[in-house]
Amino acid sequence: MVIFPNAKINIGLFVTEKRSDGFHNLETVFYPIDLRDILEITEVKGEQGRCVFTSTGILIDCPPEKNLVSKAYAILAAEYDLPSVDVHLHKIIPYGAGLGGGSSDAAFMLVGLNQLFSLGLNEEQLMGYAARVGSDCPFFVLNHPVFAFGKGELMETIDLSLKDYHMVLVKPNRGVSTPEAYRGITPRAASFDLRELGKLPVEQWTGVIVNDFEDSVVPKVPEIEEIKNKLRDLGAIYVSMTGSGSAVYGLFHHPVEAEKAFPEYFVWQSE
Numbered sequence: 001m002v003i004f005p006n007a008k009i010n011i012g013l014f015v016t017e018k019r020s021d022g023f024h025n026l027e028t029v030f031y032p033i034d035l036r037d038i039l040e041i042t043e044v045k046g047e048q049g050r051c052v053f054t055s056t057g058i059l060i061d062c063p064p065e066k067n068l069v070s071k072a073y074a075i076l077a078a079e080y081d082l083p084s085v086d087v088h089l090h091k092i093i094p095y096g097a098g099l100g101g102g103s104s105d106a107a108f109m110l111v112g113l114n115q116l117f118s119l120g121l122n123e124e125q126l127m128g129y130a131a132r133v134g135s136d137c138p139f140f141v142l143n144h145p146v147f148a149f150g151k152g153e154l155m156e157t158i159d160l161s162l163k164d165y166h167m168v169l170v171k172p173n174r175g176v177s178t179p180e181a182y183r184g185i186t187p188r189a190a191s192f193d194l195r196e197l198g199k200l201p202v203e204q205w206t207g208v209i210v211n212d213f214e215d216s217v218v219p220k221v222p223e224i225e226e227i228k229n230k231l232r233d234l235g236a237i238y239v240s241m242t243g244s245g246s247a248v249y250g251l252f253h254h255p256v257e258a259e260k261a262f263p264e265y266f267v268w269q270s271e
């Protein structure tokens with residue numbers, strides 16, 4: 001089975017409260033984008049409960065058994081008699097980027113195993129297992145635009161489409177670790193109800209739809225501000241960092257020559 005886990009961007013991100021469990025409550029919109037990894041799951045016949053993980057592409061800085069894909073397998077294998085699998089991930093989505101790539105790999109692994117081995121799990125059950133992998137993970141089971149709150153695991157579907165816009169994503173060479181980014185945050189109340197995002201024209205998002213991580217992350221990765229300025233110079237009508245960074249996206253009315261503008265960085269553009 002070959003599947004293609006996609007990335008997400010956050011549109012607006014308010015970190016509203018530090019919780020007693022050490023996590024933070026947030027309000028954000030998750031929007032899926034068509035930047036994808038490649039994940040191949042192969043059943044090893046006659047064996048049970050073992051997942052051998054290999055990867056190519058972007059080098060992942062953790063051992064195979066710590067990979068979120070292995071974690072997803074282990075969570076299901078603890079409750080179901082799963083045949084052993086060989087899993088190969090071709091990593092294309094940058095990490096330390098705020099793009100949720102690892103969470104997506106894990107969510108697709110859960111969904112893939114459910115299908116491959118006919119486990120009969122419904123969406124709600126899959127999201128429950130995904131929440132044990134990480135806060136961003138349940139979103140990728142749904143994978144359509146949502147308003148997310150709580151740790152990011154509670155979601156309401158929203159009506160929002162960016163198909164009329166061209167998106168450019170740029171990731172500086174330096175990444176940002178999620179726990180480190182949360183350590184720099186001073187929680188505050190949300191200044192806009194992101195459930196209503198679809199009703200606000202993109203042309204009016206600047207200054208209203210903000211990412212609370214930018215204040216603390218940009219001073220550590222000044223390239224982010226340079227990229228934002230350059231995207232604006234290229235004609236972007238809205239620019240923002242996604243998640244806890246360090247990737248930045250811009251929305252345009254027309255395609256632009258982004259690879260030429262950012263030869264030193266990872267660049268992806270929508271079709």
Ligand SMILES: C[C@](O)(CO)[C@H](O)COP(=O)(O)OP(=O)(O)OC[C@H]1O[C@@H](n2ccc(N)nc2=O)[C@H](O)[C@@H]1O
Binds near residue numbers: 103136150152178179
């Ligand atoms: C920044 C976002 O990408 C926004 O969508 C997410 O909040 C991050 O979600 P994630 O990468 O799935 O994060 P997890 O793997 O669940 O948590 C990593 C670490 O980030 C911090 N963390 C994460 C989510 C959250 N709501 N509050 C937190 O404080 C915690 O220190 C946690 O130990």
Ligand SMILES: Nc1ncnc2c1ncn2[C@@H]1O[C@H](COP(=O)(O)OP(=O)(O)OP(=O)(O)O)[C@@H](O)[C@H]1O
Binds near residue numbers: 100243
């Ligand atoms: N399949 C995977 N893909 C990417 N990173 C993984 C994977 N599995 C485990 N990891 C670990 O997770 C770390 C990335 O987590 P981090 O939350 O900082 O990145 P992110 O992709 O930007 O996520 P988010 O959008 O949730 O902030 C990597 O440094 C790596 O050690």
